[in-house]
Amino acid sequence: MRDPQFLADLAFLTDMTQHLNELNLKLQGRNHNIANLYGNVNGFRNKLKLFKTSLQQDDFPFFPSCKEHYLEMKNFEECNFLDHLKYMDEIIVEFERRFADFEKIESDIALFTQPLTIAVETVNIDYQLELCDLQSDPFYKGRTETGIDFFKLLAERFPKLTNFGQKMGSMMGSTYLCESAYSTMKFIKSKYRSSLTDTSLKHALRLATTNINVDIDRIVKDKLTKQ
Incomplete structure (x- = not known):
C-alpha cells in the first residue's frame, strides 16, 4: 500500500469501475428497448475517448481517485498515468468488438x-x-x-x-427483464405453495411481470355474476 505505482493502479481501477457501474445501471430497468441500449453504449464509447485524452494530458476531471493520488505524489515522487493508456485502448477495442452488431442495424x-x-x-x-x-x-x-x-x-x-x-x-434492450423474471419466479415458487402447478406458475409469473394494471375485483365480480 506504500508503492506509488500500485496506488495509481488501484485509483485507476476504482474510477473505471465506477464509470462501468454507472453504464450498467443505465442498461437496467423496465421499458428499455434496443434504441435505449444503442444510445447508452454509444455515449459510453465516446466517453472512453474523452477519458483517454484526459489521461494523456495528466488532467483528471473524470478520475477523482487518480486526481487525489496524483496531487499527493507529485511533490514527493514522480507519478503519471501514461502506463494506463494501454488499458484504455483495450477497453475501447473491446467495446468496439462486443457491440459491432450495432452497425448492422x-x-x-x-x-x-x-x-x-x-x-x-x-x-x-x-x-x-x-x-x-x-x-x-x-x-x-x-x-x-x-x-x-x-x-x-x-x-x-x-x-x-x-x-x-x-x-x-x-428487441430486448438488456437482460434485466430475464433476470428479474427469474427472481420473481423464485419468489413465487416458495416451499409454502405446495399445490403450485406448471400451468398456475405460468399464469402467476405472467401476472407478476406484466405492466398492465389488472382489475382483479372487476374480474372476480364478472365471474360471480355469470355463475
Whole structure:
C-alpha cells in the first residue's frame, strides 16, 4: 500500500469501475428497448475517448481517485498515468468488438427513433413508399409520441412500418427483464405453495411481470355474476 505505482493502479481501477457501474445501471430497468441500449453504449464509447485524452494530458476531471493520488505524489515522487493508456485502448477495442452488431442495424434504429425526419433514401427500400406518405401527413407531424407508442398509431394505414416498429420494440434492450423474471419466479415458487402447478406458475409469473394494471375485483365480480 506504500508503492506509488500500485496506488495509481488501484485509483485507476476504482474510477473505471465506477464509470462501468454507472453504464450498467443505465442498461437496467423496465421499458428499455434496443434504441435505449444503442444510445447508452454509444455515449459510453465516446466517453472512453474523452477519458483517454484526459489521461494523456495528466488532467483528471473524470478520475477523482487518480486526481487525489496524483496531487499527493507529485511533490514527493514522480507519478503519471501514461502506463494506463494501454488499458484504455483495450477497453475501447473491446467495446468496439462486443457491440459491432450495432452497425448492422444503425439505419433501423435511426428510423425507429426519428421516422418523421430521417432521409427516406437512407432506409430499407421496403419502407420507403410508406415513409414518404407518413412524413407528408400533417396529422402525424404534430404527434408527440415516440418509439413504439408512435408506431402504434400507424396500424391501419402503414402496415409495413407498423410491423417494423413492433419488431424493433420487441428487441430486448438488456437482460434485466430475464433476470428479474427469474427472481420473481423464485419468489413465487416458495416451499409454502405446495399445490403450485406448471400451468398456475405460468399464469402467476405472467401476472407478476406484466405492466398492465389488472382489475382483479372487476374480474372476480364478472365471474360471480355469470355463475
